[in-house]
Every structure is written in structure tokens, then in C-alpha cells.
Amino acid sequence: MSGHHIPDTREEAAAKLPALHILTVLGWDYLSPAQCMALRGSERAVVLEDVLREHLTRHRFDHKGKTYPLSPAGIAQVMREVTQTGLSQGLIPANRAIYQHLTMGITVTEFVDGQRASITVPLINWADINANRFQVTEELSVERPAGMGRFRPDIVCYVNGIPLVVIEAKRPISSTKPTAMVEEGISQHLRNQMGDGIQDLYVYSQLLLSISGVDGRYGTTDTKKKFWSSWREEDIPEAEMAQIKGTPLSAAHRTAIFADRPRWALEAFDRLHGSHVLVTDQDRLLVSLMRPDRLLDFTRRFFL
Structure with a gap:
């Protein structure tokens, strides 16, 4: 993490780390914020x-x-x-x-x-999914206009260097109110799209997600809050969802994701995933929409 911004550890444990875990299992390569910044060149640039x-x-x-x-x-x-x-x-x-x-x-x-x-x-090889490069980063610091500071979306997913997906990950304030935190994430997306926000990023985004660890909604650029939706998956069986959730981080991703985090964060993650973990609606949303072949299919055929 960059020294001037410490992420909320509760959001990390509840929503963001589980999301990064699922994404890497689905085939996304992890880029640290520092690696991503080196590829961007500046906080104004968002394309790699x-x-x-x-x-x-x-x-x-x-x-x-x-x-x-x-x-x-x-x-x-x-x-x-x-x-x-x-x-x-x-x-x-x-x-x-x-x-x-x-x-x-x-x-x-x-x-x-x-x-x-x-x-x-073509910017994307639609015929051969494996000919494309899928990368995920976190805490993407993007400069706002006129020296107004920066906004940092929690997770950004790149396809061939283009930021197609922006994810806000919020901690659930309690087990009974996950929806409130999902709505807070949606509000952040809407704020970020304003003229004094980070439109330089959202001009590229095709899919926006707001997740809270247990819940999640999706929209796209300029989707009004009331139209953000839950996803009801009909084709991917629950057993496959559970298998993905239960797949451990690869050694390389484990090292990369926790390189700049305190030791206790890794230990807490290991404790959580050392036992059988139930699939959440956040997991279902990510598996359904963020599997690379699914994302490209939805981008090409269904997003308006």
C-alpha cells in the first residue's frame, strides 16, 4: 500500500481480500498498486x-x-x-x-x-479468450481535476491494459445490514462519475460492482442507484461456486497480495480459509460476472 493511505482493515478482511482471492482463482493476475503505478506513469493516466x-x-x-x-x-x-x-x-x-x-x-x-x-x-480478442491479458489491482489512486485530490477505487480490473471493471468493496456493518454498505459503495461510484470525480477512469469502465463481503450489486456507467441489480445465476452450479471459493491462493498470488500487508492480515486470511467457508452473494456475483469468458461475453453482447 502507498504510505499516505491505509485501507480500512475491516473492509480488507470482509470484502476486498475475499474478492481478490476469487478473482485470482478465476484467472486474473494480481498487480500491486506500485506495479500498476509504474505501468500507468502518473495518477492522471489510467490505461496501462x-x-x-x-x-x-x-x-x-x-x-x-x-x-x-x-x-x-x-x-x-x-x-x-x-x-x-x-x-x-x-x-x-x-x-x-x-x-x-x-x-x-x-x-x-x-x-x-x-x-x-x-x-x-481489435482491442480485445473475442475469439480466443487466452490471447487477452487479465489483470487486477487495488487502491487505484486517480487524480481529480483542478488539484482537488484523489479518489481510490478499491479494485480495478484491466483487460489488455484497459480498465473495464471498477469495484467498491465495503465492510458489512452487521450481519443484518449488508445492503446499507452495498448502497454506500454504489454512492461512491456515482460520486466518482461526477465532473469533479474521476471520469478519466469511468470513461473506460463497462461493469461496476459494489460488494460488502456477503452481498453485491452491479451496474454500468451512469446507472442510477435504483437500477443497480443483484445477479441470479442459472448456469453455474452452486458446487462449482463452492469449488472456486475453496481453491487456495497460488503461492505467487499469496506472496504478491500480502507483500505490503502486516503479518496478522495474512494470518487472519489463513484462519478464515483454513476451514469450510460458505459461498456468499458477493462470491456468486464475482464468479458469474468476472470469469474472463463471461465478462467478455457480457461486454460484447449485453452491456448498454
Whole structure:
């Protein structure tokens, strides 16, 4: 954690650490806040440009029966389109434009054997899930406009360097009032989307979650509070949910996630997961919407 911000340890234990656990089991690679900041370059930047550039470098396009890599100029065109958000037109039009880029790709000009060609470049490989890079980080410090300080969403999930999911994780104040804390997380999302918030992040987001350890709701950019919904899963059996919940952290993720946390945090986590733990609605929401293939399918076909 950065020295100037200590997360609420109760939120950590109740909601955030269990969420990071589930996400890494689902296939998300953990990035520490320091690693993420190094990739971002500054608190104003939210795209992991080197990660996106690496994805674009691997892309090949077909032209007259032959396959070619993107040129440096073609990659630069894509990067420019992705990072010039158009927020001056408002958050919703800008978010819609990013959605079009994500689902339809970005058309660039390439010169192949001296001939000009228009090439549509996908930001996400929809056909091969494993060709994409899924990364999760926490405490993403994003600078607000006009020196107004920073907001720090609890968890942000990146696909190919683009922040597609923002999660607020709140502690349940008691076992009888988890809904109140979920609503607090929703309120934070709505605050963050205001003009004096961190629209630079939310212009990219396609899925927003508010979780409280035992409960969770989902929405998307500009979803009003009353329309945030619970998820009722029909295809993934409860036994599979329990298997995911019961899968221990990998050694690498365990080391990375707890590297900057006090020893007692790891011991408390181990105690909690050393015995049979019941699946919560938070777990169900994360497994249902955050499994990489599910997230891409929902992003492409169902988010408006």
C-alpha cells in the first residue's frame, strides 16, 4: 500500500481480500498498486499503455492472402484513439465511443507493399479468450481535476491494459445490514462519475460492482442507484461456486497480495480459509460476472 493511505482493515478482511482471492482463482493476475503505478506513469493516466501496446504488437492482419504485423505508425494510431477519451463531450458520449472501440475495433491506415489499406484492429480478442491479458489491482489512486485530490477505487480490473471493471468493496456493518454498505459503495461510484470525480477512469469502465463481503450489486456507467441489480445465476452450479471459493491462493498470488500487508492480515486470511467457508452473494456475483469468458461475453453482447 502507498504510505499516505491505509485501507480500512475491516473492509480488507470482509470484502476486498475475499474478492481478490476469487478473482485470482478465476484467472486474473494480481498487480500491486506500485506495479500498476509504474505501468500507468502518473495518477492522471489510467490505461496501462505498455500492456495495450504489447497486445497490439502481437496482432496480425490479413491482406491479399498474406499476414502482417501492425506497423509502429498503426499501433500509434490505435493508442491515440484509445487514450484521447473525448470527455469534453460528456461522460456518456465518451463512454459510448470507448464501447464502440472495444466491440468494433479501431480502423487505421497501413501501407502494405506500397499500397494503402484500411485495417480494423481489435482491442480485445473475442475469439480466443487466452490471447487477452487479465489483470487486477487495488487502491487505484486517480487524480481529480483542478488539484482537488484523489479518489481510490478499491479494485480495478484491466483487460489488455484497459480498465473495464471498477469495484467498491465495503465492510458489512452487521450481519443484518449488508445492503446499507452495498448502497454506500454504489454512492461512491456515482460520486466518482461526477465532473469533479474521476471520469478519466469511468470513461473506460463497462461493469461496476459494489460488494460488502456477503452481498453485491452491479451496474454500468451512469446507472442510477435504483437500477443497480443483484445477479441470479442459472448456469453455474452452486458446487462449482463452492469449488472456486475453496481453491487456495497460488503461492505467487499469496506472496504478491500480502507483500505490503502486516503479518496478522495474512494470518487472519489463513484462519478464515483454513476451514469450510460458505459461498456468499458477493462470491456468486464475482464468479458469474468476472470469469474472463463471461465478462467478455457480457461486454460484447449485453452491456448498454
